[in-house]
Amino acid sequence: MLSYQHAYHAGGPADVHKHAALAALLHLLTRKDRPITYLESHAGRALYDLASPETAKTGEAMRGVARLTPGAHPYWTAVEKIRAAHGPAAYPGSPAVAQALLRPGDRMALMELHPAEHAGLAAAMKGEGVAVHKRDGAEGLRALTPPDPRRGLALIDPSYEVKTEYVDTAMLALEISVRWPEGVVMVWYPLLPAGRHEALVGPVEAVEPKGLIRDEVIFADPPPRGMFGSGLLLLNAPYGAAEALAEARAVCAAAYADDAAAA
Numbered sequence: 001m002l003s004y005q006h007a008y009h010a011g012g013p014a015d016v017h018k019h020a021a022l023a024a025l026l027h028l029l030t031r032k033d034r035p036i037t038y039l040e041s042h043a044g045r046a047l048y049d050l051a052s053p054e055t056a057k058t059g060e061a062m063r064g065v066a067r068l069t070p071g072a073h074p075y076w077t078a079v080e081k082i083r084a085a086h087g088p089a090a091y092p093g094s095p096a097v098a099q100a101l102l103r104p105g106d107r108m109a110l111m112e113l114h115p116a117e118h119a120g121l122a123a124a125m126k127g128e129g130v131a132v133h134k135r136d137g138a139e140g141l142r143a144l145t146p147p148d149p150r151r152g153l154a155l156i157d158p159s160y161e162v163k164t165e166y167v168d169t170a171m172l173a174l175e176i177s178v179r180w181p182e183g184v185v186m187v188w189y190p191l192l193p194a195g196r197h198e199a200l201v202g203p204v205e206a207v208e209p210k211g212l213i214r215d216e217v218i219f220a221d222p223p224p225r226g227m228f229g230s231g232l233l234l235l236n237a238p239y240g241a242a243e244a245l246a247e248a249r250a251v252c253a254a255a256y257a258d259d260a261a262a263a
C-alpha cells in the first residue's frame with residue numbers, strides 16, 4: 001500500500017484535465033465575494049519537477065502540459081505562478097492550483113497519508129488559511145465536513161491502488177455531497193481498458209444526486225495498454241459548472257483526441 005507516487009504522472013494529460021477543470025471551477029466559485037473552503041482528501045506533494053527522472057520515465061508530461069500553449073485561462077494562472085516561483089520545469093499539483101486561485105479569507109485543508117508526500121506537501125503549502133493533515137483522506141473529509149466557510153469544493157483524487165477504492169470513492173462522494181450540500185464534490189477517475197471506473201460511476205449515477213455532471217476525455221495518444229482517458233464526476237455542481245468544464249477541455253484540447261463528453 002502507498003506505493004503510488006504522483007511524480008510519475010505530474011503534468012500528464014490526466015493532470016491537465018483535472019487541474020484545468022479545478023481551476024475553472026474555483027474561478028467560478030470565487031466570483032462571488034463570500035469566502036470559500038477548499039478540501040482535498042488525496043493531495044500529493046503540490047510541487048513537481050518536470051525535469052525529474054520520474055517524469056522522464058513515463059513521458060506523460062510531454063503528452064500533456066508540454067503540448068499546450070499558455071493563455072488566459074485560470075489553469076495558466078496557476079502554472080505560471082509556480083513557474084515564476086520555482087523555474088520553468090515546475091508544475092503545480094492540485095493544492096497549488098487551488099492556492100493560486102483562492103483569496104485572502106478563503107481556507108483550505110489538505111490530507112495526505114504518504115510520509116514523503118506529506119513532508120513535501122507541508123513544505124510547499126504554507127500560509128494563512130492553509131491546514132495540512134497527515135491522515136486518511138476519507139476519514140479526514142468526513143471529519144471536516146461541513147466546513148466553515150460553508151461554500152466551497154472538495155476534490156477526491158485517490159490513487160486507485162486497490163480495486164475497492166472505486167466503490168469506496170462512490171460512497172464517500174455521495175456521503176460528502178449530502179453532509180455538505182453547499183460544497184461542490186469533484187471526483188477524478190482513470191479510464192482503463194478493464195472499465196473499473198464503472199464501479200464508481202455506476203452507483204453514483206444510480207442515486208441521481210443533485211447537480212451531477214460526468215465529464216470524460218480520451219487522450220490523443222494513449223499507451224497501448226493502461227490509462228487511455230480521464231474522467232471527472234461533479235456532485236452539487238453549481239450553475240455555470242458545465243460551461244466551466246467545457247472551457248477547461250478546450251484549454252487542454254491539444255492533449256486530447258477530441259473534445260469529449262459531458263453527460
Ligand SMILES: C[S@@+](CC[C@H](N)C(=O)[O-])C[C@H]1O[C@@H](n2cnc3c(N)ncnc32)[C@H](O)[C@@H]1O
Nearest residue numbers: 006042043044093094112113114136137157159
Ligand atoms: C493521485 S495522487 C494525488 C494527486 C493530486 N491530487 C494532484 O492532482 O496533484 C493520490 C495521492 O493520495 C495519497 N494517498 C494514498 N492513500 C491515501 C489515503 N488513504 N489518504 C490520504 N492520501 C492517500 C498518495 O500518497 C498520493 O499522493
